[in-house]
Amino acid sequence: MLIKDSEHEETVEEVFDRTTVMTIYKLMNAGVIGEFKGVVSAGKEARVYAATDSEGNPIAVKIFLTKTAEFRRGRMKYILGDPRFEGMRLADRNIVYAWAAKEYKNLKLAYEAGAYVPRPIKQEKNVLVMEFIGENFTPAPILKDLPRVTEYMFLQVLRQVRILYRRAGLVHADLSEYNIFYYKRKPILFDFGQAVLTSHPNAEAYLVRDISNVIQFFRERGVAVLDLDTALEYVKA
Missing domain, CATH: 3.30.200.20 (Phosphorylase Kinase; domain 1)
Incomplete structure:
Protein backbone atom coordinates (compact mmCIF):
# COMPACT_ATOMS: atom_id res chain seq x y z
CA MET A 1 0.00 0.00 0.00
CA PRO A 139 6.30 -3.24 -3.20
CA ALA A 140 6.83 -6.99 -3.01
CA PRO A 141 6.75 -8.43 0.53
CA ILE A 142 9.98 -8.57 2.45
CA LEU A 143 11.17 -11.82 4.02
CA LYS A 144 10.14 -10.68 7.50
CA ASP A 145 6.49 -10.36 6.47
CA LEU A 146 6.07 -13.74 4.79
CA PRO A 147 3.66 -16.03 6.65
CA ARG A 148 5.93 -19.01 6.04
CA VAL A 149 9.56 -19.51 5.11
CA THR A 150 11.31 -22.73 4.13
CA GLU A 151 14.69 -24.40 4.02
CA TYR A 152 14.69 -23.86 0.26
CA MET A 153 14.31 -20.10 0.79
CA PHE A 154 17.22 -20.16 3.23
CA LEU A 155 19.42 -21.85 0.64
CA GLN A 156 18.23 -19.40 -2.02
CA VAL A 157 19.33 -16.44 0.12
CA LEU A 158 22.65 -18.08 0.93
CA ARG A 159 23.27 -18.62 -2.78
CA GLN A 160 22.74 -14.90 -3.40
CA VAL A 161 25.27 -14.07 -0.69
CA ARG A 162 27.68 -16.44 -2.47
CA ILE A 163 27.10 -14.81 -5.86
CA LEU A 164 27.74 -11.39 -4.33
CA TYR A 165 30.95 -12.58 -2.71
CA ARG A 166 32.39 -14.79 -5.45
CA ARG A 167 31.21 -13.11 -8.67
CA ALA A 168 30.61 -9.48 -7.73
CA GLY A 169 33.35 -9.17 -5.11
CA LEU A 170 30.87 -7.64 -2.67
CA VAL A 171 29.63 -8.12 0.87
CA HIS A 172 26.19 -6.64 1.56
CA ALA A 173 27.25 -5.65 5.11
CA ASP A 174 23.73 -5.08 6.48
CA LEU A 175 21.79 -8.12 5.30
CA SER A 176 18.68 -9.17 7.19
CA GLU A 177 15.05 -10.17 6.70
CA TYR A 178 14.25 -6.46 6.39
CA ASN A 179 16.09 -5.89 3.10
CA ILE A 180 15.24 -9.01 1.14
CA PHE A 181 12.15 -8.96 -1.06
CA TYR A 182 10.56 -12.29 -1.94
CA TYR A 183 9.09 -11.88 -5.41
CA LYS A 184 8.19 -14.42 -8.07
CA ARG A 185 9.71 -17.19 -5.94
CA LYS A 186 13.05 -15.43 -5.68
CA PRO A 187 14.83 -13.52 -2.90
CA ILE A 188 15.79 -10.07 -4.16
CA LEU A 189 18.37 -8.27 -2.05
CA PHE A 190 18.24 -4.48 -1.74
CA ASP A 191 19.69 -1.52 0.20
CA PHE A 192 23.25 -1.74 -1.09
CA GLY A 193 24.61 1.61 0.07
CA GLN A 194 26.70 0.09 2.83
CA ALA A 195 27.91 -2.90 0.75
CA VAL A 196 31.70 -3.14 0.57
CA LEU A 197 34.22 -4.72 -1.75
CA THR A 198 35.71 -7.99 -0.53
CA SER A 199 39.03 -6.13 -0.30
CA HIS A 200 37.62 -3.80 2.37
CA PRO A 201 39.41 -4.29 5.73
CA ASN A 202 36.13 -5.13 7.48
CA ALA A 203 34.62 -7.26 4.70
CA GLU A 204 35.08 -10.58 6.49
CA ALA A 205 33.49 -9.32 9.70
CA TYR A 206 30.54 -7.95 7.73
CA LEU A 207 30.17 -11.25 5.87
CA VAL A 208 30.02 -13.18 9.15
CA ARG A 209 27.40 -10.75 10.44
CA ASP A 210 25.30 -11.04 7.26
CA ILE A 211 25.27 -14.82 7.33
CA SER A 212 24.62 -14.89 11.08
CA ASN A 213 21.59 -12.62 10.61
CA VAL A 214 20.17 -14.87 7.90
CA ILE A 215 20.75 -18.03 9.95
CA GLN A 216 19.16 -16.49 13.04
CA PHE A 217 16.04 -15.36 11.17
CA PHE A 218 15.36 -18.72 9.56
CA ARG A 219 16.21 -20.65 12.72
CA GLU A 220 13.78 -18.54 14.76
CA ARG A 221 11.08 -19.34 12.18
CA GLY A 222 11.65 -23.07 12.74
CA VAL A 223 13.67 -23.79 9.60
CA ALA A 224 16.55 -26.27 9.57
CA VAL A 225 19.66 -24.24 8.70
CA LEU A 226 23.38 -24.72 8.21
CA ASP A 227 25.70 -23.80 11.05
CA LEU A 228 27.76 -20.62 10.60
CA ASP A 229 31.05 -22.33 9.70
CA THR A 230 29.42 -24.52 7.04
CA ALA A 231 27.51 -21.58 5.58
CA LEU A 232 30.68 -19.47 5.44
CA GLU A 233 32.55 -22.30 3.75
CA TYR A 234 29.82 -22.57 1.11
CA VAL A 235 29.75 -18.82 0.43
CA LYS A 236 33.53 -18.55 0.07
CA ALA A 237 34.16 -21.84 -1.76
Whole structure:
Protein backbone atom coordinates (compact mmCIF):
# COMPACT_ATOMS: atom_id res chain seq x y z
CA MET A 1 0.00 0.00 0.00
CA LEU A 2 1.36 3.41 -0.92
CA ILE A 3 2.19 5.84 1.87
CA LYS A 4 0.48 9.04 0.80
CA ASP A 5 2.60 12.17 0.61
CA SER A 6 0.12 13.96 2.88
CA GLU A 7 1.16 11.68 5.71
CA HIS A 8 4.71 13.01 5.41
CA GLU A 9 4.09 16.68 4.75
CA GLU A 10 6.68 17.64 7.35
CA THR A 11 9.39 15.93 5.27
CA VAL A 12 8.55 17.43 1.87
CA GLU A 13 10.90 20.40 2.20
CA GLU A 14 13.56 18.15 3.69
CA VAL A 15 13.40 15.76 0.74
CA PHE A 16 12.77 18.17 -2.12
CA ASP A 17 15.30 20.91 -1.50
CA ARG A 18 16.27 23.11 -4.43
CA THR A 19 19.22 20.99 -5.57
CA THR A 20 17.17 17.80 -5.42
CA VAL A 21 14.32 19.36 -7.39
CA MET A 22 16.77 20.48 -10.09
CA THR A 23 18.25 16.98 -10.19
CA ILE A 24 14.79 15.44 -10.62
CA TYR A 25 13.95 17.91 -13.41
CA LYS A 26 17.16 16.88 -15.17
CA LEU A 27 16.19 13.21 -14.94
CA MET A 28 12.68 13.99 -16.16
CA ASN A 29 14.01 15.93 -19.14
CA ALA A 30 16.19 12.93 -19.97
CA GLY A 31 13.16 10.62 -19.87
CA VAL A 32 14.50 8.64 -16.92
CA ILE A 33 11.61 9.73 -14.65
CA GLY A 34 8.10 10.37 -15.93
CA GLU A 35 5.66 10.64 -13.04
CA PHE A 36 5.77 10.08 -9.28
CA LYS A 37 3.05 7.84 -7.83
CA GLY A 38 3.70 8.00 -4.08
CA VAL A 39 6.01 7.14 -1.21
CA VAL A 40 6.61 3.44 -0.58
CA SER A 41 9.32 3.72 2.07
CA ALA A 42 10.28 6.52 4.44
CA GLY A 43 13.45 6.22 6.53
CA LYS A 44 15.82 8.52 8.38
CA GLU A 45 18.25 8.66 5.48
CA ALA A 46 16.11 8.34 2.35
CA ARG A 47 12.63 8.19 0.84
CA VAL A 48 11.72 5.68 -1.86
CA TYR A 49 9.00 6.63 -4.34
CA ALA A 50 7.04 4.52 -6.78
CA ALA A 51 7.19 6.22 -10.16
CA THR A 52 7.17 5.64 -13.89
CA ASP A 53 9.68 6.37 -16.58
CA SER A 54 8.75 8.45 -19.64
CA GLU A 55 7.20 5.36 -21.28
CA GLY A 56 5.04 4.46 -18.28
CA ASN A 57 7.18 1.60 -17.00
CA PRO A 58 7.29 1.28 -13.19
CA ILE A 59 10.49 2.40 -11.48
CA ALA A 60 11.66 3.15 -7.95
CA VAL A 61 13.22 6.52 -7.15
CA LYS A 62 15.32 6.64 -4.00
CA ILE A 63 16.06 10.16 -2.76
CA PHE A 64 18.74 10.45 -0.11
CA LEU A 65 18.21 13.26 2.39
CA THR A 66 20.94 15.89 2.15
CA LYS A 67 20.32 17.43 5.57
CA THR A 68 20.75 14.43 7.82
CA ALA A 69 23.53 13.71 10.29
CA GLU A 70 22.92 9.97 9.99
CA PHE A 71 25.44 9.58 7.20
CA ARG A 72 28.35 11.13 9.06
CA ARG A 73 27.48 9.34 12.30
CA GLY A 74 26.87 5.85 11.04
CA ARG A 75 27.96 5.50 7.43
CA MET A 76 31.50 6.82 7.16
CA LYS A 77 32.97 3.43 8.13
CA TYR A 78 31.51 1.99 4.92
CA ILE A 79 33.02 4.75 2.75
CA LEU A 80 36.44 4.94 4.39
CA GLY A 81 38.52 2.00 3.18
CA ASP A 82 36.74 1.87 -0.17
CA PRO A 83 39.30 2.73 -2.88
CA ARG A 84 36.50 3.94 -5.17
CA PHE A 85 36.05 7.00 -2.95
CA GLU A 86 39.61 7.90 -2.00
CA GLY A 87 40.35 11.63 -2.11
CA MET A 88 36.70 12.65 -1.89
CA ARG A 89 35.91 15.86 0.00
CA LEU A 90 33.85 14.85 3.00
CA ALA A 91 31.41 17.73 3.33
CA ASP A 92 27.93 16.55 4.37
CA ARG A 93 26.33 16.90 0.93
CA ASN A 94 29.32 15.23 -0.72
CA ILE A 95 28.96 12.28 1.66
CA VAL A 96 25.33 11.85 0.62
CA TYR A 97 26.23 12.06 -3.08
CA ALA A 98 29.00 9.51 -2.53
CA TRP A 99 26.56 7.22 -0.74
CA ALA A 100 24.10 7.36 -3.63
CA ALA A 101 26.94 6.72 -6.09
CA LYS A 102 28.16 3.85 -3.93
CA GLU A 103 24.74 2.19 -3.89
CA TYR A 104 24.45 2.57 -7.67
CA LYS A 105 27.91 1.10 -8.28
CA ASN A 106 27.27 -1.76 -5.86
CA LEU A 107 23.93 -2.58 -7.49
CA LYS A 108 25.58 -2.49 -10.91
CA LEU A 109 28.31 -4.90 -9.80
CA ALA A 110 25.75 -7.23 -8.23
CA TYR A 111 23.31 -7.09 -11.15
CA GLU A 112 26.01 -7.72 -13.75
CA ALA A 113 27.26 -10.67 -11.68
CA GLY A 114 23.81 -12.26 -11.89
CA ALA A 115 22.65 -11.61 -8.34
CA TYR A 116 18.97 -11.02 -7.67
CA VAL A 117 18.90 -7.27 -7.01
CA PRO A 118 16.88 -4.35 -8.41
CA ARG A 119 18.31 -3.35 -11.78
CA PRO A 120 20.07 0.00 -11.40
CA ILE A 121 18.99 2.56 -13.99
CA LYS A 122 20.57 5.93 -13.19
CA GLN A 123 22.16 7.89 -10.36
CA GLU A 124 22.47 11.65 -10.28
CA LYS A 125 23.68 13.41 -7.11
CA ASN A 126 21.39 12.20 -4.28
CA VAL A 127 18.81 10.54 -6.56
CA LEU A 128 18.98 6.84 -7.46
CA VAL A 129 16.62 5.33 -10.03
CA MET A 130 16.18 1.57 -10.20
CA GLU A 131 13.82 -1.24 -11.09
CA PHE A 132 10.59 -1.36 -9.07
CA ILE A 133 10.12 -4.71 -7.33
CA GLY A 134 6.40 -5.38 -6.94
CA GLU A 135 3.06 -5.05 -8.68
CA ASN A 136 0.78 -2.05 -9.32
CA PHE A 137 3.19 0.27 -7.52
CA THR A 138 2.95 -1.84 -4.35
CA PRO A 139 6.30 -3.24 -3.20
CA ALA A 140 6.83 -6.99 -3.01
CA PRO A 141 6.75 -8.43 0.53
CA ILE A 142 9.98 -8.57 2.45
CA LEU A 143 11.17 -11.82 4.02
CA LYS A 144 10.14 -10.68 7.50
CA ASP A 145 6.49 -10.36 6.47
CA LEU A 146 6.07 -13.74 4.79
CA PRO A 147 3.66 -16.03 6.65
CA ARG A 148 5.93 -19.01 6.04
CA VAL A 149 9.56 -19.51 5.11
CA THR A 150 11.31 -22.73 4.13
CA GLU A 151 14.69 -24.40 4.02
CA TYR A 152 14.69 -23.86 0.26
CA MET A 153 14.31 -20.10 0.79
CA PHE A 154 17.22 -20.16 3.23
CA LEU A 155 19.42 -21.85 0.64
CA GLN A 156 18.23 -19.40 -2.02
CA VAL A 157 19.33 -16.44 0.12
CA LEU A 158 22.65 -18.08 0.93
CA ARG A 159 23.27 -18.62 -2.78
CA GLN A 160 22.74 -14.90 -3.40
CA VAL A 161 25.27 -14.07 -0.69
CA ARG A 162 27.68 -16.44 -2.47
CA ILE A 163 27.10 -14.81 -5.86
CA LEU A 164 27.74 -11.39 -4.33
CA TYR A 165 30.95 -12.58 -2.71
CA ARG A 166 32.39 -14.79 -5.45
CA ARG A 167 31.21 -13.11 -8.67
CA ALA A 168 30.61 -9.48 -7.73
CA GLY A 169 33.35 -9.17 -5.11
CA LEU A 170 30.87 -7.64 -2.67
CA VAL A 171 29.63 -8.12 0.87
CA HIS A 172 26.19 -6.64 1.56
CA ALA A 173 27.25 -5.65 5.11
CA ASP A 174 23.73 -5.08 6.48
CA LEU A 175 21.79 -8.12 5.30
CA SER A 176 18.68 -9.17 7.19
CA GLU A 177 15.05 -10.17 6.70
CA TYR A 178 14.25 -6.46 6.39
CA ASN A 179 16.09 -5.89 3.10
CA ILE A 180 15.24 -9.01 1.14
CA PHE A 181 12.15 -8.96 -1.06
CA TYR A 182 10.56 -12.29 -1.94
CA TYR A 183 9.09 -11.88 -5.41
CA LYS A 184 8.19 -14.42 -8.07
CA ARG A 185 9.71 -17.19 -5.94
CA LYS A 186 13.05 -15.43 -5.68
CA PRO A 187 14.83 -13.52 -2.90
CA ILE A 188 15.79 -10.07 -4.16
CA LEU A 189 18.37 -8.27 -2.05
CA PHE A 190 18.24 -4.48 -1.74
CA ASP A 191 19.69 -1.52 0.20
CA PHE A 192 23.25 -1.74 -1.09
CA GLY A 193 24.61 1.61 0.07
CA GLN A 194 26.70 0.09 2.83
CA ALA A 195 27.91 -2.90 0.75
CA VAL A 196 31.70 -3.14 0.57
CA LEU A 197 34.22 -4.72 -1.75
CA THR A 198 35.71 -7.99 -0.53
CA SER A 199 39.03 -6.13 -0.30
CA HIS A 200 37.62 -3.80 2.37
CA PRO A 201 39.41 -4.29 5.73
CA ASN A 202 36.13 -5.13 7.48
CA ALA A 203 34.62 -7.26 4.70
CA GLU A 204 35.08 -10.58 6.49
CA ALA A 205 33.49 -9.32 9.70
CA TYR A 206 30.54 -7.95 7.73
CA LEU A 207 30.17 -11.25 5.87
CA VAL A 208 30.02 -13.18 9.15
CA ARG A 209 27.40 -10.75 10.44
CA ASP A 210 25.30 -11.04 7.26
CA ILE A 211 25.27 -14.82 7.33
CA SER A 212 24.62 -14.89 11.08
CA ASN A 213 21.59 -12.62 10.61
CA VAL A 214 20.17 -14.87 7.90
CA ILE A 215 20.75 -18.03 9.95
CA GLN A 216 19.16 -16.49 13.04
CA PHE A 217 16.04 -15.36 11.17
CA PHE A 218 15.36 -18.72 9.56
CA ARG A 219 16.21 -20.65 12.72
CA GLU A 220 13.78 -18.54 14.76
CA ARG A 221 11.08 -19.34 12.18
CA GLY A 222 11.65 -23.07 12.74
CA VAL A 223 13.67 -23.79 9.60
CA ALA A 224 16.55 -26.27 9.57
CA VAL A 225 19.66 -24.24 8.70
CA LEU A 226 23.38 -24.72 8.21
CA ASP A 227 25.70 -23.80 11.05
CA LEU A 228 27.76 -20.62 10.60
CA ASP A 229 31.05 -22.33 9.70
CA THR A 230 29.42 -24.52 7.04
CA ALA A 231 27.51 -21.58 5.58
CA LEU A 232 30.68 -19.47 5.44
CA GLU A 233 32.55 -22.30 3.75
CA TYR A 234 29.82 -22.57 1.11
CA VAL A 235 29.75 -18.82 0.43
CA LYS A 236 33.53 -18.55 0.07
CA ALA A 237 34.16 -21.84 -1.76
